[in-house]
Every structure is written in structure tokens, then in C-alpha cells.
Amino acid sequence: xxxxxxxxxxxxxxxxxxxxxxxxxxxxxxxxxxxxxxxxxxxxxxxxxxxxxxxxxxxxxxxxxxxxxxxxxxxxxxxxxxxxxxxxxxxxxxxxxxxxxxxxxxxxxxxxxxxxxxxxxxxxxxxxxxxxxxxxxxxxxxxxxxxxxxxxxxxxxxxxxxxxxxxxxxxxxxxxxxxxxxxxxxxxxxxxxxxxxxxxxxxxxxxxxxxxxxxxxxxxxxxxxxxxxxxxxxxxxxxxxxxxxxxxxxxxxxxxxxxxxxxxxxxxxxxxxxxxxxxxxxxxxxxxxxxxxxxxxxxxxxxxxxxxxxxxxxxxxxxxxxxxxxxxxxxxxxxxxxxxxxxxxxxxxxxxxxxxxxxxxxxxxxxxxxxxxxxxxxxxxxxxxxxxxxxxxxxxxxxxxxxxxxxxxxxxxxxxxxxxxxxxxxxxxxxxxxxxxxx
Numbered sequence: 001x002x003x004x005x006x007x008x009x010x011x012x013x014x015x016x017x018x019x020x021x022x023x024x025x026x027x028x029x030x031x032x033x034x035x036x037x038x039x040x041x042x043x044x045x046x047x048x049x050x051x052x053x054x055x056x057x058x059x060x061x062x063x064x065x066x067x068x069x070x071x072x073x074x075x076x077x078x079x080x081x082x083x084x085x086x087x088x089x090x091x092x093x094x095x096x097x098x099x100x101x102x103x104x105x106x107x108x109x110x111x112x113x114x115x116x117x118x119x120x121x122x123x124x125x126x127x128x129x130x131x132x133x134x135x136x137x138x139x140x141x142x143x144x145x146x147x148x149x150x151x152x153x154x155x156x157x158x159x160x161x162x163x164x165x166x167x168x169x170x171x172x173x174x175x176x177x178x179x180x181x182x183x184x185x186x187x188x189x190x191x192x193x194x195x196x197x198x199x200x201x202x203x204x205x206x207x208x209x210x211x212x213x214x215x216x217x218x219x220x221x222x223x224x225x226x227x228x229x230x231x232x233x234x235x236x237x238x239x240x241x242x243x244x245x246x247x248x249x250x251x252x253x254x255x256x257x258x259x260x261x262x263x264x265x266x267x268x269x270x271x272x273x274x275x276x277x278x279x280x281x282x283x284x285x286x287x288x289x290x291x292x293x294x295x296x297x298x299x300x301x302x303x304x305x306x307x308x309x310x311x312x313x314x315x316x317x318x319x320x321x322x323x324x325x326x327x328x329x330x331x332x333x334x335x336x337x338x339x340x341x342x343x344x345x346x347x348x349x350x351x352x353x354x355x356x357x358x359x360x361x362x363x364x365x366x367x368x369x370x371x372x373x374x375x376x377x378x379x380x381x382x383x384x385x386x387x388x389x390x391x392x393x394x395x396x397x398x399x400x401x402x403x404x405x406x407x408x409x410x411x412x413x414x415x416x417x418x419x420x421x422x423x424x425x426x427x428x429x430x431x432x433x434x435x436x437x438x439x
Contacts, residue, residue, distance in 0.1 A: 050161030064280030146184020195258025389417025
């Protein structure tokens with residue numbers, strides 16, 4: 001181990017400096033290093049790709065499999081606050097010290113091969129997962145699919161969640177192009193779960209071309225239900241009377257349907273009980289996905305950062321009921337198509353608090369404010385700019401009444417920025433201790 005590399009922070013700083021580009025798609029370099037490292041899983045592996053819903057799908061798989069008694073290892077990205085969140089072992093973030101030896105192993109194996117930050121850290125996390133000898137590994141694919149570093153692993157089952165327009169500079173200009181990239185995680189003869197109810201034809205075509213075992217929402221599995229409970233039906237199996245997933249939002253039922261299809265497809269390798277499904281869905285947790293934090297005012301956290309995700313957020317906010325004023329803390333990367341995001345959720349937002357983010361890839365808050373002002377048609381709406389998410393949240397709290405709500409959304413940096421000191425519990429200035437409130 002290089003003498004200067006003693007902590008996880010040292011290794012992350014080293015990984016940041018290795019490659020001139022933040023993102024470089026392609027598997028040749030990362031596969032060459034993985035082969036030198038002898039990276040092989042000895043357990044079933046599930047990979048999850050898609051534009052939205054990946055993290056929720058991974059969390060539901062993890063929760064159900066954990067409640068079925070399996071030792072789980074889950075890789076997700078990016079993280080909200082701490083890098084260690086990217087690897088969960090049996091439901092808990094990995095300890096930083098446990099990763100250091102695996103970063104060193106990557107460094108020794110790469111020789112003169114240049115790896116991006118994501119590639120370097122992904123190899124270290126995968127090596128740590130292998131060393132922990134889990135019963136099942138769950139891998140969230142990063143940006144794309146076909147050329148993403150995670151795709152060097154041949155998974156036993158692949159799940160593709162909803163597909164929409166995002167990262168178009170890398171993945172292509174439309175859903176068909178993006179769908180083809182996502183479909184790159186599929187493998188011949190192995191289950192390919194497509195939980196997007198209207199997937200791009202490119203996904204279906206690729207699955208059939210390579211001979212994957214295609215499971216389609218609405219064809220091979222489906223859902224039904226009412227306000228109290230729901231049911232799932234698949235190939236020869238049904239579950240009824242299920243409680244809705246603990247993760248909030250209408251879109252989570254579609255994610256849960258894909259999860260149950262994946263578990264059904266892997267039943268021979270990973271048998272589970274109906275009780276594990278019920279408990280796992282009821283107990284699942286995932287910060288920052290339409291996460292409602294009770295308080296005065298109510299706080300909502302959501303990493304919605306593209307048009308499709310923001311549309312789902314807007315629907316979920318609409319379903320929450322009446323709030324006198326909705327305040328929004330918003331920061332996002334510069335490559336996002338901001339206009340449709342603002343147009344979709346704008347009618348619901350009364351006060352905007354645009355925030356700078358601690359990365360050069362972010363859109364400046366002043367630019368976001370200008371974009372909003374150029375398209376805003378609401379005379380009663382207000383906007384302001386702030387140096388960081390905590391400052392923006394503080395400004396929103398100062399302006400909010402107890403019955404209002406504050407929505408923090410956009411980039412992982414935005415939501416993570418208000419979670420740095422833990423989950424905020426808001427108590428409006430109007431309801432400080434000793435304030436008895438109205439008689």
C-alpha cells in the first residue's frame with residue numbers, strides 16, 4: 001500500500017486524480033483490472049438498471065431477502081452524505097476501514113491502466129463484496145448499462161426499471177437509444193425483468209436477440225389492488241393481501257412488482273416465503289425517495305433530478321393534501337433539462353430557494369433563478385439564491401409557517417446537503433418550546 005494512502009479519504013482523493021474525465025464509458029480497462037484481481041462472485045447476483053427506481057428496487061430486494069434470512073451485500077451509487085453508503089452489508093453501511101485493503105488491491109492490479117473515479121471505486125467495492133461472502137449480491141448499475149463498470153459482472157438476474165430521458169450526452173437522444181444501453185445488462189438464458197410498463201422496443205428486441213428469459217410487466221407479471229392492499233401475479237404464483245411498500249409514492253408499486261418478479265425468477269436459488277415478502281416490503285427504508293419527515297413545517301426529501309422523476313414527485317406532492325404554502329429547495333447538475341422540470345412542478349411551488357452545489361458539474365443557483373424567472377407565469381411566486389443546501393433550507397424555515405411544507409429535491413448533492421448533520425426535524429419559529437399555540 002502506498003505510504004500516503006492510509007485512510008478512505010486518501011484513496012478517494014487519489015481516485016479523483018487518476019483520469020482526466022469524470023465519466024468514460026467502456027469495459028475494456030475495468031475488465032482487464034478485474035481479471036487481474038480475480039474478481040468472481042460465488043453467490044447469485046442481481047443487477048438493476050434504469051433511469052428512475054433503481055435505488056428503490058435495490059432496497060426492496062435487500063429488505064425482502066434479509067427478512068428471508070439471507071446475508072445481503074448491496075452496491076448503489078451515488079451516495080447522499082458518506083461514501084460508505086455505497087456498500088451496504090446486511091443492511092448497514094460498510095465501515096471505511098474495511099474498504100482500504102480493496103482500494104490497495106485495485107491500485108496494485110491496475111498497473112498503468114487509467115481508471116475513472118467511478119471505475120476505481122466500483123472495483124474496490126465489488127472486491128469488498130466478494131470478500132464478505134454474502135448469500136446474494138445486488139448491484140445498482142451507474143449511469144448506463146452496456147458500458148457501465150458494473151456490467152463486467154455476469155448477473156444471474158437483471159432488472160430494468162423505468163426508462164426516460166437522462167444522461168443523453170452519453171446514452172443517446174431518445175428512449176430507444178437509452179433503452180438499448182440499459183438492455184446491455186441482460187444475459188443469454190437468464191431472467192430479464194422489465195418493470196417499465198411501456199418499455200422501449202429496443203429493450204424487448206435485445207432481450208429476444210440474445211435469448212434472455214424476458215419477464216414483462218403486464219405480460220408475465222402484473223399487479224392489482226385497492227386503497228388498503230395489493231396483489232401480485234406472475235408465472236404460476238400469486239400473492240394477495242400485501243401491504244403497500246413502506247417507500248411512498250405511486251411509482252413504488254411498479255418497482256415492487258419488478259422485485260417480486262425477480263425473486264420469483266430466482267426461486268430455485270433463493271427460495272423465500274410469503275411472510276418475508278410481506279415484512280420486507282413493510283419495513284423497507286431508503287432516504288431521499290419521497291421521504292416525508294413529520295414536523296412543523298413538513299419536510300419532503302426527493303432526489304428527483306430529471307423530468308420523469310419530477311413528474312412523479314409532483315403527483316405525489318399533489319396527493320399529500322392541502323398546504324398553505326409550498327417552499328422548494330432545488331439544485332441540480334448543469335446537464336439537466338431544467339425547463340420541463342420547472343414547468344411540471346412549478347404550479348405547486350410558491351417559494352423557490354435555488355442552491356449552489358459543491359461540484360463544478362452543478363448549475364449555478366443564479367442560472368437556475370434566471371431560468372425560472374424567464375418562464376414563470378405566477379405573479380405570487382418568489383425565488384432566491386443560496387450558497388449551499390443548508391443555507392437554502394434555513395431560509396425556507398425562516399419564511400415557513402408551521403402548516404406549510406418544504407420540499408428539498410434535485411441532485412443527490414442537494415438532498416445530501418441537508419442530511420449532513422442527520423435528518424432534520426423541523427420546528428417552526430412560531431412553535432418554539434414554551435409557545436402554547438392558539439387557545
